[in-house]
Amino acid sequence: MKIENAVIITNKTRLESLIERFNTKAQAKFYIEHSGGNFSDYEQEHFVFKTSLSAVVEKLSVHFKCKVIDRSYLPNYIFTEKDLPVVLGQDGLVANTAKYVNGLPIFAINPDDSRYDGILLPHNINNFEDQITRIVHDRFVYDDITMAKATLNDGQTLLAFNDFFIGPASHISARYNIKIGNENENQSSSGIIVSTGAGSTGWLSSVCNQVSRMSETETEIDMDWDEDQLFFVVREPFESKHSKANIVSGYIDDAHPLIVESFMPQKGVIFSDGIEKDYLNFNSGAIVKIGLADSKAHIIV
Known part of the structure; x- marks a missing residue:
């Protein structure tokens, strides 16, 4: 047209x-x-x-x-x-x-x-x-760029071009159950970041830089912008009698979505691309599925 x-x-x-x-x-x-x-x-x-x-x-x-x-x-x-x-x-x-x-x-x-x-x-x-x-x-002509999609169990959805943040709206611990593939566990952390290829040089890279400096090992996520996968990382997971820290990072694709169930009674949020006003409430009872968006973004080159 x-x-x-x-x-x-x-x-x-x-x-x-x-x-x-x-x-x-x-x-x-x-x-x-x-x-x-x-x-x-x-x-x-x-x-x-x-x-x-x-x-x-x-x-x-x-x-x-x-x-x-x-x-x-x-x-x-x-x-x-x-x-x-x-x-x-x-x-x-x-x-x-x-x-x-x-x-x-x-x-x-x-x-x-x-x-x-x-x-x-x-x-x-x-x-x-x-x-x-x-x-x-x-x-x-245009470049294809993979986006991420968050779908709540009540039907609400949110797209992300760069990344999602899943966690608390203030400086408190996020509490939730995280599931990827056949693994799942209860966690307490500073929240979860899910990044696209386009966003992998942004917020995600800062977490990788911290891990690299502390462990003295090279940590780098190399994803093309049109790659059909996402990458997630858990920020500062805390181990206790009620929380574990085994599932801390990994790739997400159509066969392996990330499922997170909120245990936060209030102030739980999911926002995209660093814009806190563009968010979904993520409080107790909410379950979110993070996967690839149905369509890609297109930027004329």
Whole structure:
């Protein structure tokens, strides 16, 4: 089906968030400078982003109807096959967008490659226009990226582009039963991280780094972004009369999902991609199955 609409997804700049917090730019400037900060850096970042946004809208408008939406509207926005999701922002915005576009190819553009790494942003403000022509003539290609899916026993679901966290919403121990394959045990820990290939260089890698330094052995998880498996790790498992620490890491695939039953009376959560507002309650009686998502994310390259 021919693409008719470009839906440009953005996030507030740091300057916009400051003005929202302090009501005016002058008050925000006073606060930052009074604290010893460099307010001009906030202004420069904001200027570059807005300049990039204007350029993207101008070029896309030649071929499509354009709409700019803030990330906060993603959960409620209904994307159709006539839409082209265009992400203009940091890598995390691509991860967040992928969960809501129903597998549509994402056109990801780095608005400021002097500031952002852009691992998930194949295009920048200097070369994105060439890709528009390919999109218009349906000659573009995209990478497949495996996502994870959490399914609760009450039917609620949540997708993750990078990773899931399963555990407490505050600094208390998570209590649960964990099952993978034919093994299961009761555990008490700081929570469980489940990572995709795309997320394996993020939060998961920090846990691996800690294990490597403490044990003086090399611990590295090497997964391609399109690999049909996930990897889980239990953070700081505690052994006691009522909890064990034998199941601490492993791979997840369609034949071996991860099953976790919550023993937390309150404050149990499952959130994805580091966004704590994007969560499922995971309290006593809840059972979650973590496995591969039904479809993959697609990023135009």
